[in-house]
Amino acid sequence: MYYSKNDYFCANFQEHNFFDKEIMKEVSKVVKNLVLFIAIVSSLQGFAFSEGQDEGAVKGSERVNEYIQHHIKDSHDFHLFSYTNSQGERKHVGFPLPVILWSSNGLVTFMSSEFHHDDNGEVIVERNGSKFVKLHSKIYELEEGATTVNFDEEHHATNAQKVLDFSITKSVFGILLVGLFMLLAFSSLARQYKNKSVPTGFGRVLEPLVIYVRDEIAKPNIGEKKYRQFTGYLLTVFFFIWILNLLGLTPFGFNVTGQVAVTAALAIFTLIIYTVSGNKDYWMHMLWMPGVPVLIRPVLAIIELAGAFLIKPFSLLVRLFANITAGHIVFMSLIAIMFVFKETLGTAGATGLSVFLSVLILIIEILVAFLQAYIFTMLSALFIGMAVAEHDHEHHHDVEGHEMPDEEDVRADFI
Amino acid sequence: METLLNDFSPGLFIVQTVLLIAIIALMVKFAWKPIINSLNERETGIQEALAAAERAKADMQNLQADNDRMLQEARAEREAMLKEAREIKEKMIADSKEQAKIEGDKMIKQAQATIESEKKAAVAELKSQVAELSVSIAEKVIKEELSGKDKQLKLVEKMLGDIKLN
Numbered sequence: 001m002y003y004s005k006n007d008y009f010c011a012n013f014q015e016h017n018f019f020d021k022e023i024m025k026e027v028s029k030v031v032k033n034l035v036l037f038i039a040i041v042s043s044l045q046g047f048a049f050s051e052g053q054d055e056g057a058v059k060g061s062e063r064v065n066e067y068i069q070h071h072i073k074d075s076h077d078f079h080l081f082s083y084t085n086s087q088g089e090r091k092h093v094g095f096p097l098p099v100i101l102w103s104s105n106g107l108v109t110f111m112s113s114e115f116h117h118d119d120n121g122e123v124i125v126e127r128n129g130s131k132f133v134k135l136h137s138k139i140y141e142l143e144e145g146a147t148t149v150n151f152d153e154e155h156h157a158t159n160a161q162k163v164l165d166f167s168i169t170k171s172v173f174g175i176l177l178v179g180l181f182m183l184l185a186f187s188s189l190a191r192q193y194k195n196k197s198v199p200t201g202f203g204r205v206l207e208p209l210v211i212y213v214r215d216e217i218a219k220p221n222i223g224e225k226k227y228r229q230f231t232g233y234l235l236t237v238f239f240f241i242w243i244l245n246l247l248g249l250t251p252f253g254f255n256v257t258g259q260v261a262v263t264a265a266l267a268i269f270t271l272i273i274y275t276v277s278g279n280k281d282y283w284m285h286m287l288w289m290p291g292v293p294v295l296i297r298p299v300l301a302i303i304e305l306a307g308a309f310l311i312k313p314f315s316l317l318v319r320l321f322a323n324i325t326a327g328h329i330v331f332m333s334l335i336a337i338m339f340v341f342k343e344t345l346g347t348a349g350a351t352g353l354s355v356f357l358s359v360l361i362l363i364i365e366i367l368v369a370f371l372q373a374y375i376f377t378m379l380s381a382l383f384i385g386m387a388v389a390e391h392d393h394e395h396h397h398d399v400e401g402h403e404m405p406d407e408e409d410v411r412a413d414f415i
Numbered sequence: 416m417e418t419l420l421n422d423f424s425p426g427l428f429i430v431q432t433v434l435l436i437a438i439i440a441l442m443v444k445f446a447w448k449p450i451i452n453s454l455n456e457r458e459t460g461i462q463e464a465l466a467a468a469e470r471a472k473a474d475m476q477n478l479q480a481d482n483d484r485m486l487q488e489a490r491a492e493r494e495a496m497l498k499e500a501r502e503i504k505e506k507m508i509a510d511s512k513e514q515a516k517i518e519g520d521k522m523i524k525q526a527q528a529t530i531e532s533e534k535k536a537a538v539a540e541l542k543s544q545v546a547e548l549s550v551s552i553a554e555k556v557i558k559e560e561l562s563g564k565d566k567q568l569k570l571v572e573k574m575l576g577d578i579k580l581n
Contacts, residue, residue, distance in 0.1 A: 166429065167426065207454075210451075228451070232443035
């Protein structure tokens with residue numbers, strides 16, 4: 001019964017994976033088309049809008065592109081919105097976040113407001129005898145003696161190095177926010193159980209979600225016996241990703257799950273968990289696959305090792321990162337229709353088209369937010385389940401006495 | 416790939432790792448463990464309650480059956496007792512009738528016997544009195560008869576004549 005259920009989940013998972021790929025394909029197609037469109041339109045209209053004004057309002061396709069590129073990157077201050085006042089000055093509304101750096105002269109901290117919203121390496125902040133500049137959302141330390149940043153042809157800095165940046169960036173701020181929210185929401189739910197067996201209020205919304213993760217993700221993939229010890233991780237990761245995905249759709253513009261570093265950390269957690277909890281059977285099947293000719297076994301071992309240590313975590317981290325980033329790019333591009341097509345479609349037409357498409361993609365993105373959290377958790381559970389699965393049943397033998405692959409091993413084919 | 420690597424921030428990676436460990440640890444301690452424990456407890460509780468309800472239902476049915484059976488038994492017993500009482504009553508009446516009859520018969524017999532004996536005594540008494548009377552009469556008659564010689568002779572002759580006839 002347990003295996004048949006797993007089979008069902010394999011099919012299920014395959015579908016998701018398929019769906020996942022489909023979305024990715026769609027998204028990349030949309031992005032390509034849009035970029036083409038923007039390129040054509042901008043070539044027709046010329047560069048009138050992007051001329052001169054460096055820090056001006058977002059106009060024209062190049063500035064849109066730049067804005068989107070800037071948005072999907074992490075940032076060192078919490079920027080809400082910008083406007084140009086009557087004197088023609090550009091004003092930014094938001095609040096600075098602390099910058100914490102490990103430079104060649106030790107730990108350095110200052111507020112991000114020191115950079116004065118500069119992102120092109122022009123403002124130099126001097127602390128502890130080191131000079132720092134911010135360039136494309138990254139903080140660089142200038143080499144000894146340098147006073148300005150020199151750039152090569154591809155606009156890479158030639159006389160500055162990246163520093164280890166432990167700043168409370170916007171992403172870290174988002175992580176802290178979500179962590180705090182989760183802790184408050186779920187510990188209040190946990191406290192409710194002390195007095196009553198059925199929670200009330202917000203807990204009534206959270207409880208089915210917890211039960212869903214436990215019954216639909218943890219139990220079927222890991223098994224009734226061992227699911228308990230991994231449920232904590234799976235629940236945390238599921239809600240962490242889901243809430244952050246949803247937070248990314250708000251106008252605050254968080255893009256935490258679209259940061260490679262964040263998804264990499266999540267994927268490596270899963271990797272560590274299934275590697276540490278893997279049982280004898282798991283290692284046996286990975287390093288010395290039973291039931292195949294001895295000569296093939298080392299080759300299989302290489303493939304299996306690569307699968308377990310590279311492909312699985314890489315697929316986890318790229319899937320989440322790419323889906324969320326693509327979603328943000330598409331969503332922002334659709335909003336940008338409002339500015340880019342203003343000339344051809346008229347203000348009302350461009351706005352209407354933009355709002356219509358944005359709302360459609362937003363609905364899809366809300367679905368994707370859940371879907372990606374589900375897929376990440378589900379795959380983590382599946383990988384853990386494969387590592388701890390007990391082969392307590394005899395392998396089936398065919399007529400020649402070779403071992404037939406049992407149902408459980410087949411699951412690996414779907415990943 | 417190059418932009419991917421360029422975008423990768425080691426600092427953010429380390430911060431995220433540390434924060435994730437903290438969040439997982441805190442969530443497990445303060446949220447997931449109590450929540451999952453309570454949920455599991457509640458689920459087993461519900462299961463047990465359902466089983467208990469099922470058992471109680473079965474018990475109730477048994478009890479009902481027992482009650483019905485006992486009622487039936489009590490009714491039957493009452494019936495039997497009533498029947499017995501009726502029988503006893505009838506038997507007693509019959510017995511007393513018999514007894515009375517026997518007693519009456521006995522008394523009648525006794526009375527008859529007493530009457531018989533009284534009668535016999537009376538008859539005997541009467542007999543003796545009649546005999547005495549007869550003797551005294553006979554004496555007086557004889558005395559009368561045998562008062563002269565003629566008379567005596569006449570009597571003898573007569574008697575003799577009787578004997579001849581015989």
